Amino acid sequence: MTKNERPVTLVVIDHDPHSLDLISSAILRKGLNVICHSDPETGLREVLQRRPEIVLVDLMMPKMNGMKVLEKILATDPGIEVILITANYSTESAVEGIQKGASDYLTKPLDLTKLRNRIEKFFVEAETRKKSFDLDRELLRAYQFEGIVGRSPLMLDLFAKVRRIAPHFQSVLISAPTGSGKELVSRALHNLSPAQSATFAVCNCSAIVETLFESELFGYVRGAFTGATQDKVGLFEYANGGTVFLDEIGEMPLAAQAKLLRVLQNQEIQRVGSPLTKKVNVRIIAATHRDLRTLAAEGKFREDLFYRLSMVEIEIPRLADRKEDLPLLQRHFLEKYSAQYKKAITGITRRAQTILARHSWPGNVRELENVIGNACMMVEGELIDVHDIPEHVRNTTFDLHAEDDAMSTLEEVQRRHMLRVLKQVNGNKVRAAEVLGISRGKLYNLLAKMDNCRESNIRSEAEILDVSSLRSVGAGLRASPTVYPNHVGKL
Secondary structure (H helix, E strand, O other), X not given: OOOOOOOEEEEEEOOOHHHHHHHHHHOOOOOEEEEEEOOHHHHHHHHHXXXXXXEEEEOOOOOOOHHHHHHHHHHHOOOOEEEEEEOOOOHHHHHHHHHXXXXXXXXXXXXXXXXXXXXXXXXXXXXXXXXXXXXXXXXXXXXXXXXXXXXXXXXXXXXXXXXXXXXXXXXXEEEOOXXXXXXXXXXXXXXXXXXXXXXXXXXXXXHOOHHHXXXXXXXXXXXXXXXXXXXXXXXXXXXXXXXXXXXXXXXXOHXXXXXXXXXXXXXXXXXXXXXXXXXXXXXXXXXXXXXHHHHHHOOOOOHHHHHHHOOOEEEOOXXXXXXXXXXXXXXXXXXXXXXXXXXXXXXXXXXXXXXXHHOOOOOHHHHHHHHHHHHHHHOOOOEEOHHHOOHHHHOOOOOOOOOOHHHOOHHHHHHHHHHHXXXXXXXXXXXXXXXXXXXXXXXXXXXXXXXHHHHHHHHHHHHHOOHHHHHHHHHHHOOOOOOOOOOOOXX
């Protein structure tokens, strides 16, 4: 432990004074500060105020039992390691404790060697978490490309394509779903181009009134229309020598598209109300979330403009197609908003990460940023937990078997389909048999066979279930301090 690192604090809450003395004398260690309390309410207040790294709680105590203490601790700070101890072992209490977030469950009389090993394991894990945290920061720096975060194969291919295109492009079409970072990619193209020191002008085509398109893009001269009291420079003239980013170009009216085509072909503009043309040297990046090929086939987008723009085309993948980038993106936004809100937020609990991984992210990276920003605003401790995540993400429905059919047996696929149909018809077996195209008798036989299999599986699982297996399962369910993939804690 270096001079800048404070000791790890362990709070023991047990109404038995003998047990307190035994524990405090048995786990003396450099870098470990042990605090004992025989009153659960006083001990809980100490924990909530001091926020120790480890808490040992007796399960059976007067005034407040250990399970209630566990709940209150983890509701406040899910990053604390809580170990339950009890002289009255029961499988039910072990199951309940692990499911509620306890990291371990020890029985009295305590095996002091086992307890010391558990504490030592915490120190080793904490050091590993610290190294992982430092590595995460290095990875975040290593996998940032012009402000874009990603290490998935799809994004690495995108970065490579931008590097190749940037020095040479005159026009580029970016196809991407809403919220995926079209402007970031366009800025990367500009920043890596020979025009990097010149103007980068942005125009959101969906935000301009149709009658104002030409004057906004190409400018106008005094007297061109009522209210034109002086000459105005248009966007292309303003960005002369630089880059113009036309976002949502699929919303541009056909009349403006014709003039844009002239800019691309001849590199010249004509102000509204002026017979004169003016040469400009601009790079054009157009972006859309719509299918321009379909729009062109329907006559809603000029086909010649589409082919001119799509000479070089870049597609940005959906966040759902590159979920391996989620941890890095979460860390990126966590650092951004913890600094903005001046909060010492160190990470996201494993169970909260599981919720985020299950979400489909229809709003892509923008939605993820909003979710992490909201969670950083709401969180009270050092770790973002499930209750800090917006409700619409927490309530995401997730079918664990939705993508398993391709590698399932025919019988399993049949069973799942039958259950889906039954759900759709609200359990009406007669209607379900009609939809499935089988007789009611056949349906009843299949259901009976399925029930027999389920009862057999339950009996088999009950025979092999023990507390050690519950601990390993609970490790994934509890509010683990592991973030990206590990939490630094307070070492």
